[in-house]
Amino acid sequence: MQPEKFYYDNKIVRNFGIATVVWGIIGMLVGVIVAIQLYQPAMNMHNQYTTFGRVRPLHTNAVIFAFVGNAIFMGIYYSLQRLMKARMFSDALSKIHFWGWQLIIVSAVITLPLGITTSHEYAELEWPIDILITIVWVVFGINMFGTIIKRRERHIYVAVWFYIATFVTIAVLHIVNSLEIPVSFTKSYMVFAGVQDALVQWWYGHNAVAFFLTTPYLGMMYYFLPKMANRPIYSYKLSILHFWALIFIYIWAGPHHLLYTTLPGWAQSLCVAFSIMLIAPSWGGMINGLLTLRGAWDKVRDDVTLKFMVVGLTAYGMATFEGPMLSLKQVNAIGHFTDWIIAHVHVGALGWNGFLTFAILYWLVPRIYKTELYSKKMASFHFWIGTLGILFYAIPMYWAGFTQGLMLKEFTPEGMLKYPSFLETTMRIIPMYVMRSVGGTLYLAGVIVMAFNLYKTAVQGKLVPNEAAEAMPLEKLNPAASTERWHRRLERKPMLFLVASLVVILIGTFIELMPTLTVASNIPTIASVKPYTPLELQGRDVYIREGCVNCHSQTIRPFRSETERYGEYSKAGEFVYDHPFLWGSKRTGPDLQREGGKYGDSWHYNHLMDPRLMSPGSIMPNYDWLIKQKLDTSGTAAKIKAMQKLGVPYPAGYDKIANQELEKQAKGIADNLAKDHIRVKSNKEIIAVIAYLQRLGTDIKANKTANK
Amino acid sequence: MFRQFTEHIDGNQVYLLFSMFIFLVFFIVVAILLLRLRKQHIDYMSDIPLNDCAEETPNLLKS
Numbered sequence: 001m002q003p004e005k006f007y008y009d010n011k012i013v014r015n016f017g018i019a020t021v022v023w024g025i026i027g028m029l030v031g032v033i034v035a036i037q038l039y040q041p042a043m044n045m046h047n048q049y050t051t052f053g054r055v056r057p058l059h060t061n062a063v064i065f066a067f068v069g070n071a072i073f074m075g076i077y078y079s080l081q082r083l084m085k086a087r088m089f090s091d092a093l094s095k096i097h098f099w100g101w102q103l104i105i106v107s108a109v110i111t112l113p114l115g116i117t118t119s120h121e122y123a124e125l126e127w128p129i130d131i132l133i134t135i136v137w138v139v140f141g142i143n144m145f146g147t148i149i150k151r152r153e154r155h156i157y158v159a160v161w162f163y164i165a166t167f168v169t170i171a172v173l174h175i176v177n178s179l180e181i182p183v184s185f186t187k188s189y190m191v192f193a194g195v196q197d198a199l200v201q202w203w204y205g206h207n208a209v210a211f212f213l214t215t216p217y218l219g220m221m222y223y224f225l226p227k228m229a230n231r232p233i234y235s236y237k238l239s240i241l242h243f244w245a246l247i248f249i250y251i252w253a254g255p256h257h258l259l260y261t262t263l264p265g266w267a268q269s270l271c272v273a274f275s276i277m278l279i280a281p282s283w284g285g286m287i288n289g290l291l292t293l294r295g296a297w298d299k300v301r302d303d304v305t306l307k308f309m310v311v312g313l314t315a316y317g318m319a320t321f322e323g324p325m326l327s328l329k330q331v332n333a334i335g336h337f338t339d340w341i342i343a344h345v346h347v348g349a350l351g352w353n354g355f356l357t358f359a360i361l362y363w364l365v366p367r368i369y370k371t372e373l374y375s376k377k378m379a380s381f382h383f384w385i386g387t388l389g390i391l392f393y394a395i396p397m398y399w400a401g402f403t404q405g406l407m408l409k410e411f412t413p414e415g416m417l418k419y420p421s422f423l424e425t426t427m428r429i430i431p432m433y434v435m436r437s438v439g440g441t442l443y444l445a446g447v448i449v450m451a452f453n454l455y456k457t458a459v460q461g462k463l464v465p466n467e468a469a470e471a472m473p474l475e476k477l478n479p480a481a482s483t484e485r486w487h488r489r490l491e492r493k494p495m496l497f498l499v500a501s502l503v504v505i506l507i508g509t510f511i512e513l514m515p516t517l518t519v520a521s522n523i524p525t526i527a528s529v530k531p532y533t534p535l536e537l538q539g540r541d542v543y544i545r546e547g548c549v550n551c552h553s554q555t556i557r558p559f560r561s562e563t564e565r566y567g568e569y570s571k572a573g574e575f576v577y578d579h580p581f582l583w584g585s586k587r588t589g590p591d592l593q594r595e596g597g598k599y600g601d602s603w604h605y606n607h608l609m610d611p612r613l614m615s616p617g618s619i620m621p622n623y624d625w626l627i628k629q630k631l632d633t634s635g636t637a638a639k640i641k642a643m644q645k646l647g648v649p650y651p652a653g654y655d656k657i658a659n660q661e662l663e664k665q666a667k668g669i670a671d672n673l674a675k676d677h678i679r680v681k682s683n684k685e686i687i688a689v690i691a692y693l694q695r696l697g698t699d700i701k702a703n704k705t706a707n708k
Numbered sequence: 709m710f711r712q713f714t715e716h717i718d719g720n721q722v723y724l725l726f727s728m729f730i731f732l733v734f735f736i737v738v739a740i741l742l743l744r745l746r747k748q749h750i751d752y753m754s755d756i757p758l759n760d761c762a763e764e765t766p767n768l769l770k771s
Contacts, residue, residue, distance in 0.1 A: 082760035157756040223757050232754035237742050244738045248731060266723045273724060277731070469760075504734075511727055 004152065004473050007466035008081045010368040012094040014463055016074035017361060019102060021451045023070060024357075027062030028444045034059050035437040038588065039430050041621040048625045049113040053547025057124045058112040063349065064122060066105045068213060071357040073101065073140070075220035076163055078364055080144065083160055083223065085153045085471040089146025093139050100136035104129060115545030116186045119580055120201050122208050123177050127188045130178040137174065141167050148494040152471040155492060158239040162219030164494065165247050165501045169211040172505065177204035183642045184635055187541070191646065194575025195262050195523055198583055199255060199516050203509070206254035213348065215247070217356055218285050221313070224360050225292050228305050234291035242284030247501060249278050251508035256327035259336065260557035261583065262523075262572035264516060268329075271512070275327035282320035289313045304379040308359035311387060315351020319344060334409065337553060337587040339429070340401025343394045350390045350443055358382065358450060365454050371461025378453040386446040392439030400432035409561040417564050422590040427617050526573035529699040531648045532692070534636050534658040535665040539692030541639070542631075542685050544582070546623065553584035554593040554696065567594030567697065574700060577648050589620060596698035601669055602676035604690045626686040631666075633659050633683075665691060 037043045037052045044051040081088060088094050107129045111117070117124040125133070144167060148160065177200055180188035190197050226233050233239060252274035255267050290313055293300060300306045322344050326335050335341060366373050373379060407425040410418040419425050490497055516523075532540060543549075556562050558569040570593055575581055599607075606613045609627060611620040637655040644650050663682065669690055670682035680686065 079757075083756060085760070153756065155753060155756070157753060159757070226754075226757045230758070232751075232758060236750045236754045237745065240742055240745075241738060245735060248734055252727065270724055270727055273728065274731075507730060508727075511723070511730075515723075 001472060001475070003470045005468065005470050006085075006087055006152075007468055009077070009088050009091060009094065009465070010463065010467050011465040012088065012091075012098060013074055013078045013364065014368055014465075015098050016070050016077060017365060017454075019070040019098070020067060020074055020357060020361070021447075021454065023062060023066030023105060024447055025444070025451060027059060027067045028440070028447060030055060030059040030062055032437060032440045032444055035433065035440050037621070038619055039433045039437075041619055044621050046622070048115075048546075048623075051546070051621050053550050053621075054113050054115055054117075054545075056550045057117060057121075057547060058109065060122060061108045061112065061124065062105070064208070064212065065108070068349075068353050068357070069101065069105075071353070071360070072166075072212070072216040072220075073097070074364070075224070075360055076144070076216065078368075079159055079220065079223035080147055080163065082469075083153065083157045084147050084151035085469065086147055086151045089143050089150060093143040093146075097136060097140045097143060100132065100139060104132055104136060107132070111186070115547070117544060117547065118180065118188065118190065119544045119547075119549055119582060120177060120190070121205055121585060123174075123201070123204060126186055127178070127180055127182050128185060130174070130180075133174060134171075134178075137167075137171060141171070145494060145498075152474055154474055156494060156497065157222070158233075158236065158243060159219040159222040160494075161243055161497065161501075162215045162222070164498055165243075165505075166211050166216045166219070168498055168502050169207065169215075169247070169251075169505050172502070172509070173204045173207050173211065176200060181642045181645060183638050187635065187639075189639075189642050189646060190580035192517070193577060193579045193646070194581050195572045196517050197579065197581040198258055198261065198575075199263060199267070199513060201581070202257040203251075203254035203513060206257060207251055209345075209348075210246075210250040210253075213353055214250075217353060218243075218246075220360060221285070221289050221309075221356065224356075224363060225289055225309055228303065228309065228359070228363055229293055229296050229299060231292065231296060234288050234294065238284055238288050242281040242288065244504065245281035246278075246285070248504050248508065249274050249281060251505045252512055253278055253327070255512065256332070257585065258583075259327070259329055259332045260559070261555050262570050262575070267512060267516060272327050272329065274508070275324045279321060279324050282323075283317060286313050286317040286320070304376065304383055305359040305363045307380075307383050308355045308362070308386075311383075312352050312355035312359065315347050315355065315390070319348035319352060322347070333557070333559065334405040335401060337585070338401040338405040339397045339432070340405065341586065343397035343401060346397065347390070347394050350386075350393065354443070355386065358386070358447075361450065361454060365457055366461070368464060368467070369458050369461030370464055371457060374453050374456035374460060378449050382446040382450045382453070385442050385449070389439050389441075389443030389446060392442055393436055394439070396432035396435040396439070400429040400436075403432075404429055408565070409559070411561070417561065420565065422565070422587075423615050423618060426588070426619060430619075523572045523576065525576060526571060526700065528702045529574055529576060531577045531643065531650055532695065533665055534640065534662040535688050535691045536695045537639060537643070537692075538631055538633065538636065538662065539688035539690070540582075542626070542689050543692055544580075548592075549582045549584045551584075551586065551588035551620070553587050553591045555583040556591055556593050562591070566591045568700065571700065574697070577643075579643065579646055579648075592693070592696055594697035596694045596696040597701070600676070601672045601690050601694065602678055604693055605673055605678055605680070605686060608686055608689065623686075623689075626689055627680060627684055629685045630683050631685045631688050633662060636662060 033043060034052055034056050048054070077088060077094070108125055111126060111129065112124060116126050118126060144163065148156065179191040181191065182188045192200050222233060222239060253271050255263055255271040256275045259268050290310070293306065293310070300310055325331055326344060362373060362379055404425045407419050407428065412418050490500065556566045556569045563569055603614060607615070608623040610622050610624070611618040636658045640650055640655040640658045666682040666687045669687050670680060673680055
């Protein structure tokens with residue numbers, strides 16, 4: 001048999017590499033801007049399109065799906081071809097994948113600042129873009145499996161298993177978390193409501209971290225680290241064990257984002273147990289990576305790619321130890337909703353994802369351009385300024401998290417809240433916010449230096465778009481004569497491997513999701529909880545558009561420190577008409593679940609116009625455009641109809657009179673404001689937002705009045 | 709620390725125990741399969757990334 005000559009496609013790798021660097025700089029720059037807005041609200045340039053609530057999702061989407069996403073595809077397209085000893089299945093599909101993914105990112109850049117959002121964290125993009133993501137993901141899958149099928153290497157190396165698990169799990173997560181009913185081209189309502197919606201979202205959110213930020217990077221680590229250190233992975237057996245354990249366990253851990261909420265207690269306990277167990281497979285990966293460098297530590301001193309790898313793996317180890325610790329209820333009680341979580345995710349994102357990406361770029365770009373790196377000194381500078389940036393980012397955020405978390409829980413000897421004003425705790429941590437933005441800027445500066453270094457490297461070399469390689473074609477196996485063990489056989493059958501991975505992730509998914517989604521007794525209903533009025537529903541949609549959920553939670557945990565501060569703790573039955581749920585994950589401002597009736601309409605009007613009028617020192621931006629903009633009521637009927645389809649009990653034909661009801665209620669609020677000498681037309685957006693805020697958490701009070 | 713589990717899962721222990729049991733079985737099965745793998749095969753698999761058929765390139769960062 002003659003060896004076959006073929007060519008690796010380096011051009012697609014180069015394209016994804018450029019996209020990684022460009023979107024990385026943009027995403028991190030937006031991150032620095034939103035970080036500064038947290039102590040200088042005026043940094044929104046008095047513009048609704050650049051205000052925190054709308055731009056924070058742009059930052060998270062840009063760094064996760066644009067920076068990390070493109071880096072994943074760069075790493076996979078480079079390593080998969082070489083591990084399979086084959087060119088990518090189809091150049092056309094590679095191109096469609098590349099441009100399709102960039103189109104998704106551009107759509108996000110346009111729609112998120114416009115306030116077009118589902119409000120599901122890391123899944124904010126609206127339904128037409130969700131469909132586009134599905135198509136592009138399928139294209140990627142066909143291209144990947146096509147390459148695996150036409151391979152010249154019989155056995156599938158562990159890196160590719162991680163890629164397969166990534167593909168199949170992200171597909172499942174994306175589809176289930178995007179189940180929504182379109183109301184218009186730019187608006188939809190989630191199929192699930194309240195607790196169920198929260199469970200689905202955090203099953204998705206946590207596993208997006210697992211299968212987008214972790215498994216593809218572990219796969220890349222298993223390919224690139226042996227290449228960089230020029231030695232095989234420390235233990236291949238450990239890689240098999242930790243692969244199966246990781247994908248099995250990760251899927252169960254999502255609800256630890258919902259501890260002390262109205263999620264059924266058994267689901268909370270279950271996810272805590274599995275979160276603790278998650279340390280083992282996570283550290284299995286880290287240890288396997290670090291021990292690959294045994295006997296090669298001298299290389300780490302000279303080779304900047306290995307330096308990035310070592311710090312990246314260490315950050316992974318730190319983040320995956322801290323994650324399980326944060327899932328312990330006692331720790332979570334303090335850390336959740338605070339900047340501790342922001343520190344935690346950034347150790348992972350800046351350290352693990354960022355540094356591994358930089359290592360791969362520094363290793364890969366000189367190779368595909370057949371040259372040397374332009375400047376080792378610049379790369380070394382990048383390493384040190386990046387490391388400093390992580391420290392300057394994470395330490396102030398930990399400090400801020402502990403400080404605020406503890407202050408919010410502190411009582412006086414008389415049993416009163418020591419800091420009854422939420423704002424007082426915020427003002428205490430403003431210096432930490434300033435330092436954090438310095439840390440972020442240092443990290444970004446390093447990335448810009450890297451971009452220049454890689455550009456100069458590319459200019460001094462010449463891209464080898466098609467890299468020649470040779471390998472023997474695969475011989476046909478005689479199945480009858482095979483005496484191979486089970487796992488060895490599995491390693492030869494990619495489709496079977498896909499099914500096996502799918503089964504493993506579906507076990508946890510079903511046990512954890514199905515009871516809450518299907519058993520009614522898990523969500524006790526409350527008779528006095530009624531659907532939102534049309535005006536409140538419209539106000540809620542403005543609240544979603546402005547991204548208020550990025551700073552304000554709507555769920556009160558059953559702690560005395562919270563019930564004293566915010567009011568009665570949340571009940572599952574209060575959220576049954578909330579499509580989507582708006583519990584939030586971070587309290588930069590106070591919880592709003594019992595906001596209704598706390599203040600008068602005029603207080604809200606003045607507060608939204610300029611928060612500092614009512615709360616001096618507040619870091620909330622002005623929402624003065626709500627006073628000027630007319631509420632769009634053209635979609636009210638469609639919204640009511642969509643809600644009816646989802647089971648919200650509006651009377652039949654209510655959609656036809658919804659706008660009349662809306663106008664009546666709006667006039668009432670405008671008249672009420674007029675009594676306080678505030679002249680505003682009843683058709684402005686602010687009226688709807690006030691209506692919604694005044695409704696929040698009040699139904700349960702009506703229940704009490706009725707019982708009396 | 710673990711009092712929360714024993715206190716708050718009345719009537720729901722079955723979920724926890726059943727889930728743990730599934731994982732235990734799964735883990736044991738994978739571990740047994742691993743122990744049965746041949747060293748020769750493990751060595752072959754570990755070396756795959758280092759034999760990628762492309763022209764050998766020196767560590768360009770070090771030159």
